[in-house]
Amino acid sequence: MRKLGLFVLPMLLAACGGTGLNLGQGFEMTAALTGTQVAVDVVNVYAKNADGSRGAYLYSRVDKYTPTAGTLNVEVRGGSLGFTAQKVTVKYTDASGNPLDDSAATFNNSVAFTVPGGYTCPNGATTCAATDKTLTATKFSLPDLYWLSEQAALTAARGCVNGSSVIGTSHDCPEARMYVTFTGKDSLGAERTLTIPQAQVRVYVATVSDEVR
Structure with missing residues (x-):
């Protein structure tokens, strides 16, 4: 779940219950999931001629696929409340937004991480009085997030060999x-969601070999 030349595809989470970003009231973050990919090893299968030589091309198949986990990046606007994620829901689609596969359409899992609020305290303290807080834009990163289900990865890999021509590495x-949705609570305990609508998964042919049968 994926250039990894992966495009960063963020979504702005609008403030709820307030019109500004006054400290302790606003909630505004931009999230992106990058680096998810599926490397596919392909075998081109050919018929065997009577003399044992390679004959006509028959089809291509997936020999092996290797998924790579992605990294969550969150940019927090200065003054925004923090966010504690409790659950992640991932819907897998093709480029047109259609479900990738009926048996691999959705993935749900519990998560536990906290994105800090958009402020700093004196002397590097983690907590302080509201009057001592300085509005500061912050960044949060969480690597090695494997949110691409095995079935979704397999379906994506098989998509590389759905054609009727010889496959090459190009x-x-x-x-x-x-489509990633986090649910959880902000620093004041209010329910919040943080969404990444189109995190791209890079699917590519890593190696190609031939087989004669």
Whole structure:
């Protein structure tokens, strides 16, 4: 779930219950999931001639696929409340937004991480009185997030060999994307959601080999 040349595809989470970003009231973050990819090893299968030599091309198949976890990046606007994520829901789609596969359409899992609020305290303290807080834009990063289900990864890999021609390493595989929604609570305990609508998964042919049968 994925250039990894992966495009960073953020979504702004609008403030709820307030019109500004006064400290302790506003909630504004931009999230992106980058680096998710699926490397596919492809075998081109050929018929065997009577003399044992390679004959006509028959089809291509996936020999192996290797998923790579992505990294969550969150930019927090100065003055924004923090966010504690409790659950993640991932919907897998193709480039047109259609479900990637009926059996691999959605992934749900419990999570536990906290994005800090957009402020700093004197002397590097983690907590302080509201009057001592300085509005500061912050960044949060969480690597090695494997939110691409095995079935979704397999479906994406198989998409590389759905054609009827010989596959090479320059072959373009169909895109896969993840619609990611975090649910949790802000620093004041209010329910919040943080969404990444189109986190791209890079699917590509890593190696190609031939097989004669």
